[in-house]
Amino acid sequence: MDEIWAAKIDLDGSIVLLHEKPTYEVLRDAVGGLIAPVQCPNGDVIYVDDEGLLKGLDPNRLAMILSRYPGLLVGPAIMVGPLDQEGDHLPLTSAAMTDLLYV
Numbered sequence: 001m002d003e004i005w006a007a008k009i010d011l012d013g014s015i016v017l018l019h020e021k022p023t024y025e026v027l028r029d030a031v032g033g034l035i036a037p038v039q040c041p042n043g044d045v046i047y048v049d050d051e052g053l054l055k056g057l058d059p060n061r062l063a064m065i066l067s068r069y070p071g072l073l074v075g076p077a078i079m080v081g082p083l084d085q086e087g088d089h090l091p092l093t094s095a096a097m098t099d100l101l102y103v
Helices: 024-031 061-067 094-102
Strands: 005-007 015-018 035-039 045-049 076-082
Touching: 005 024, 005 061, 015 024, 024 035, 024 045, 024 076, 035 061, 045 061, 061 076
Parallel strands: none
Antiparallel strands: 005 015, 005 076, 035 045, 045 076
């Protein structure tokens, strides 16, 4: 089975899985601007548009649920795996995949 490196989370709740390690450009294009990380409790990271609130983007309810972030996350998001010792992202964790399937 191919590894799942990332999951793009759109505002309508749809999810697109990425089977290749995302570059910075992929992360930026997925959120539509400069990226800002939100750490998930399981170690995975969700990136959102750093200027999303200023742009007036709509809330991303699924990203807020998955991240368990107490604040507002807006606009499209992309979830990636935790960082390794060199600062590179690993594939999504099994906990993240379970959350994506059952939320």
